[in-house]
Amino acid sequence: MTENTLTGSLAVAFDQAADRVLIAQGDRTLTGAQLRQAMDAIAGRLMSLGVAPGDRVAVQAPKSIDLVLLYLGCLRLGAVYLPLNDAYRPDEIGYFLADAEPALFICAPDAADGLHQSGCLPGTVTLRTLGADGAGTWQAVEPSQAGLPPLPASPDDLAAIVYTSGTTGRSKGAMISQGNLLANARDLAAVWGITADDTLLHALPLYHIHGLFVALHPLLLAGARIDLMPSFDPDAVLARLATTTVFMGVPTYYTRLLATQGLDRDTARHVRLFVSGSAPLTPATFQAFAERTGRSILERYGMTECGIICSNPLDGPRIAGAVGHPLPGYHVRIADNAETGVLEVKGASLFSGYWQMPEKTREEFRDDGYFSTGDIATIDVGGVVRIVGRDKDMIISGGLNIYPVEIETLIERMDEIAEVAVIGVPHADFGEAVVAVACLKTGISIEPELIVERLRPQLAGFKLPKGIEFVPALPRNAMGKVQKAELRRLHADRFSACG
CATH class of the missing domain: 3.30.300.30 (ANL, C-terminal domain)
Structure with a gap:
């Protein structure tokens, strides 16, 4: 077993939690043994469609357990998973398919006709569909009878390409390796104290690193339980906090929870850890949430290209408006030794570069291996990082x-x-x-x-x-x-x- 890759480590974790429910959505639950079996079955389906290790699999499908299984099957085969925001329109999809050249594209059933009519589908890509209820042409694919290849063996093997938001210029595909994902997952599980006793209420989308990597990997590796919600709904979240120990959200989730009448110390008492990321959490929201619930939100900092780099502490004071210290083994600095400037980072989760953009990759990396995030930050004498804004802002x-x-x-x-x-x-x-x-x-x-x-x-x-x-x-x-x-x-x- 190759435990130096994310896939190998997940396989071990599933075997160790064979009889324990690791993921659930509604009445559907899957144990570690069932997840392990599903990884192989989904990999076999991919093979029957001609997908080989290293091939890209682009996915724009609704959130569901079946979507998680598809992702795990890609990891098992050694295919490269390419998640796409479900808000993207056909013209945008056309760019990603042309750039990444996937062997397979899986979309929602109601999107297939529009994609065909738009002409955005390259002739080389196979199209299958997958709905939120599991329906679609993907489920009808029979696994290949050929033997599965060995598990990905090298930490440098590519696991995913995740496109940046593209707010300026072309969207860039960040190449993220098996080793990048495994290192960050292990580090976060340690820093946040994730154990098999935890239950995560998962309300995030699965097309972004927050919901797909940060919220899944540490919990699965620890043998913890993940309860999937189709999407974020404040009242539904409040109703389920009594069975939750960990909740991860974006700042908007917390402002919307604060806007409800039911959020108080009693409803939040079972949750040991509220985490916020993907956008800045304002001090006002931090303070209001603490006053209402008696819980301080743990804000962390990361980005597509490097996973999570900084975090406020699990134990000890969490500072409003700050993203904490770098994780153990990670390094941060301000460019040109300025007091306020562009944050540069280095660590085991740092990506290898941008897909088919060698010049852009060279532009963003320094000679000593640091990556320029484009975020403006300060670092105080105690090493606490504060994000001031984006360079372009x-x-x-x-x-x-x-x-x-x-x-x-x-x-x-x-x-x-x-x-x-x-x-x-x-x-x-x-x-x-x-x-x-x-x-x-x-x-x-x-x-x-x-x-x-x-x-x-x-x-x-x-x-x-x-x-x-x-x-x-x-x-x-x-x-x-x-x-x-x-x-x-x-x-x-x-x-x-x-x-």
Whole structure:
């Protein structure tokens, strides 16, 4: 057994938990022995469709146990799993299929006709369907009678290609190895104290590393139980917290839980660990959740290219607005030894590069192996990392650098504000001007000028918003990240008349 790969380690974990339920959805449960058997069966199905080790398998299907089994079968065969956001339209899908050249594409049954009509399917790709209820042409595939190949043996074997969001330029396919996934899973299980006694309530999507890697691998390796929810629903989550010890979410999940009437210390008392990631958790949400539940959310930091790099501690104080220390064996630094600047990282979970983009890969890696994340950060004398914003989100106004998170934190402390995003928009005089796009709490109003006046004693003049816009909701992607590129587009003409 090759326990230096994720696949080999999962196989061992399944054998050790042969009689224990490891994953459930509704009334359907699977033990370790059943998962081990399913890995081989799904690998055999893939082989019967002509998929070989190293071939890509692209998947855009609804969340279900069958989707998890498909992923495990790809790992067993040594195929490269390529998860795709279920919000992508045919034209977007066409880009990924052309770039990754998969041997097989599995989509939702109701999407197949549209994909055929769009002409986005290359002639070399086989199409099968899989629905949330397990229905579809994928399930009718009989496993190959040929013997399965050996388990992936090298930590360097490619396990997945996960495309970045592509907010600027082409989406890039991050190549993630068996060793990358195994190292991060083991490290997270240790840092977060995951054991066979845990039960994770899984409300995240399975097309993103948060739900697919971070929420699955540590629990499965530990022999813990995973209860799958089709999607996040705050009332459904509250109803199931009594049987939950670990919950992972994006900040939006926590703000929506706070908006319910049922969240309190009693409903949260069984949960030992609430984890937040994929987008910044505001200090206001952190504080409100702690006051309501008596539980401090553990915020961590990671990205597609490197898995989880930093985490607040399991035991000890968790700092609002900070993502904690790097995991043991991982290293972080600020580029050019600056006090505030681009965060560079290094560790066992760091990806090998971008699929078919050698120049972009060379551009993002330093000569000593550090990867440039593009996130602006600070590291205090105790080694605690704080993410200030994205490099592309930094505002340069009158030649001065402005980091939006500093302004956002102050505005969100105001009683009238539900949430806010600060952006830079074109300005004829300053180059860029600071604009705050805010959502007000229900039934409450405030004059824009009053927001600026409240900020004036706390911020240098050049950081003060030159415009305040009120909107019903901020545009977000599926993982809860505010789409600042979209906000910049929508408000690009805010100062077009300025001379």
